[in-house]
Amino acid sequence: MxxxxxxxxxxxxxxxxxxxxxxxxxxxxxxxxxxxxxxxxxxxxxxxxxxNGVKPSTVHVISTPQASKWELEYMEDDPDFLQVGLSSGVEVKVEYPSVQSRVEVAISCKGQHSISYTLSRNQTVVVEYTHDxxxxxxxxxxxxxxxxxxxxxxxxxxxxxxxxxxxxxxxxxxxxxxxxxxxxxxxxxxxxxxxxxxxxxxxxxxxxxxxxxxxxxxxxxxxxxxxxxxxxxxxxxxxxxxxxxxxxxxxxxxxxxxxxxxxxxxxxxxxxxxxxxxxxxxxxxxxxxxxxxxxxxxxTPTQKHIEALRQEINAARPQCPVGLNTLAFPSINRKDVVEEKQPWAYLSCGHVHGYHNWGHRSDTEANERECPMCRTIGPYVPLWLGCEAGFYVDAGPPTHAFTPCGHVCSEKSAKYWSQIPLPHGTHAFHAACPFCATQLSGEHNCIKLIFQGPID
Structure with missing residues (x-):
């Protein structure tokens, strides 16, 4: 479109x-x-x-606070301007109180692109741009x-x-x-x-x-x-x-x-x-x-390729190692809705589970949980498939999750974005998930996921 x-x-x-x-x-x-x-x-x-491109052409220096003097300077220095103005029926008036106003009139009479650099209240440099x-x-x-x-x-x-x-x-x-x-x-x-x-x-x-x-x-x-x-x-x-x-x-x-x-x-x-x-x-x-x-x-991978990878993971029927229920990534058009079969992961160790409500370690840190598989304590979040294909550096399977947001993509894509310091505020930089812009944390900013296959 x-x-x-x-x-x-x-x-x-x-x-x-x-x-x-x-x-x-x-x-x-x-x-x-x-x-x-x-x-x-x-x-x-x-x-x-x-x-519709443009490129620099004429440069004008306007350096007088008085409109009448400005008009005289233009008559002497830029006869083409007055000629264009007169031939197009534009009357050039001298009632503009500021340099910027006079600059606007000068350029709009020509109908050209321009860049104005205000050096002081009394001086402005105008660079006209012409069609390219x-x-x-x-x-x-x-x-x-x-x-x-x-x-x-x-x-x-x-x-x-x-x-x-x-x-x-x-x-x-x-x-x-x-x-x-x-x-x-x-x-x-x-x-x-x-x-x-x-x-x-x-x-x-x-x-x-x-x-x-x-x-x-x-x-x-x-x-x-x-x-x-x-x-x-x-x-x-x-x-x-x-x-x-x-x-x-x-x-x-x-x-x-x-x-x-x-x-x-x-x-x-x-x-x-x-x-x-x-x-x-x-x-x-x-x-x-x-x-x-x-x-x-x-x-780069296409949306169809990412959908094929999603279906491939789901076809392998990963299971929750505790509840033994089958897990499945939701379809791409439902990528923001937590579903019953949604895979969840402990982001300190990477073990993938279904949702459960145990393992809380603190009343203050609601998201700090103890993994029942390895006893590691850390964030426990739902996993989301990274659906924007433009962020992938390769077409590998989605095996790694960003921490702490839980967006999943290929190993090399996760490691690439985990290293990039993105500007934040006026002078800070930090790595962020490309899919949701959440600031990354943890030892490596991402974790390899450990899925358990069906035991039947």
């Missing part, structure tokens, strides 16, 4: 070109209340019928305005079972980032901080980190930043976590700031780029997205 803003009008029998997909961490296949329109747990980027026939642009953010292709809101830890939780103040930018894809093979995708608003503008105010590079072009960072981590070795069984970096508005790569919204930028990392790889993670300070390339998705 395509987004309204990116429907591909294709010739019969011609597959649309897919650049890749963005998958939001913390959702096991769909949002708690269901995927709707541009608000969903994963978003596919397809080649557009007509290119070779690229497609996709925008991600919290805003539901039309320029945003993929609407993302703050992820609540354990959100699978927490539909009603509300965020009082989001830390995700309304226009958080943009991804620009080459329309020609190999369809390279690049990420940039900030997105253009409904007026086709990006405004970096006085308090935003911004600077002029040695080559003369302006650049800056958004308030809470856009962080990216490229895995070492791609997104495969052998993958290792990479290093988190911050991406600037112009797509340069920097080391992290001291805190998310610090005024001082990090150091430029000259040997790294903003090109997204299969398995790259994008953090928007409130939600983390996984980028999967079209080729990477081609080699």
């Amino acid at each position: 395509f987004s309204p803003s990116q429907e591909e009008h294709c010739a019969p029998n011609k597959e649309p070109v897919k650049y890749g997909e963005l998958v939001v961490l913390g959702y096991n296949g769909s949002l708690p209340n269901g995927d709707r329109g541009r608000r969903k747990s994963r978003f596919a980027l397809y080649k557009r019928p007509k290119a 026939k070779d690229t497609d642009m996709f925008q991600v953010g919290r805003s539901t305005e039309s320029p945003i292709d993929f609407v993302v809101t703050d992820t609540i830890s354990g959100s699978q079972n927490n539909d009603e939780t509300q965020i009082t103040q989001s830390t995700i930018s309304r226009f958080a980032c943009r991804i620009v894809c080459d329309r020609s093979p190999p369809y390279t995708a690049r990420i940039f901080a900030a997105g253009f608003d409904s007026s086709k503008n990006i405004f970096l105010g006085e308090k935003a980190a911004k600077w002029k590079n040695p080559d003369g072009h302006m650049d800056g960072l958004t308030t809470n930043g856009v962080l990216v981590m490229h895995p070492k070795g791609g997104f495969t069984e052998e993958s290792k976590p990479g290093v988190w970096r911050e991406i600037s508005v112009c797509g340069d790569v920097y080391t992290l700031r001291e805190t998310r919204s610090a005024q001082q930028r990090g150091k430029l990392v000259e040997n790294e780029t903003n090109v997204l790889q299969d398995g790259s993670l994008i953090d928007l300070c409130g939600a983390t997205l996984l980028w999967r390339t079209a080729d990477g998705l081609f080699h």
Whole structure:
């Protein structure tokens, strides 16, 4: 199903070109209340019928507090602007009290995209962007305005079972980032901080980190930043976590700031780029997205494969070693409802049981239980199959569970995510379950499950 803003009008029998997909961490296949329109747990980027990319063109420096002087400067420095304004019937007035207002008028008269860097109350640098026939642009953010292709809101830890939780103040930018894809093979995708608003503008105010590079072009960072981590070795069984970096508005790569919204930028990392790889993670300070390339998705397990693995486990008729009742993982469309045959596990040892109500070790720690098989004390939770195929690094059987949430996936997928430090808050990092965003704990953040087969 395509987004309204990116429907591909294709010739019969011609597959649309897919650049890749963005998958939001913390959702096991769909949002708690269901995927709707541009608000969903994963978003596919397809080649557009007509290119909508933009690239930098003219730079203007506006450095006067007086509107009348500003008009004169534009007449002298930018006759094309007045010519366009007059030929299109736009009357340029001089009644705007702020530099930003005058900048908005200047650019809206041309109908072009622009980025404005407010250096002071009296000076703003405006970089105009012109149409780029070779690229497609996709925008991600919290805003539901039309320029945003993929609407993302703050992820609540354990959100699978927490539909009603509300965020009082989001830390995700309304226009958080943009991804620009080459329309020609190999369809390279690049990420940039900030997105253009409904007026086709990006405004970096006085308090935003911004600077002029040695080559003369302006650049800056958004308030809470856009962080990216490229895995070492791609997104495969052998993958290792990479290093988190911050991406600037112009797509340069920097080391992290001291805190998310610090005024001082990090150091430029000259040997790294903003090109997204299969398995790259994008953090928007409130939600983390996984980028999967079209080729990477081609080699990843499908929903059908995960369903086949579920049926295979259930066909082996695992049993509770105490109650001797047969256990079964619920179907994928009932992945959030605890059922009678649901497998449960002691996460300190990995022994799988059916549900029982004994073994409590403390009145205060309700979830601390003693395993009847090995007497190990630890959390006792229902097991859930990880249904979002995009999070799997291989097609192995679901043998390991994340602790303490109980989501189950392949061994190599569990161990990969267990090693990844995901941004949390303004300066903390911790490993989290990709299926529910719960912070991981325990000796290794995951445990190998021990199933007992039927004894008949």
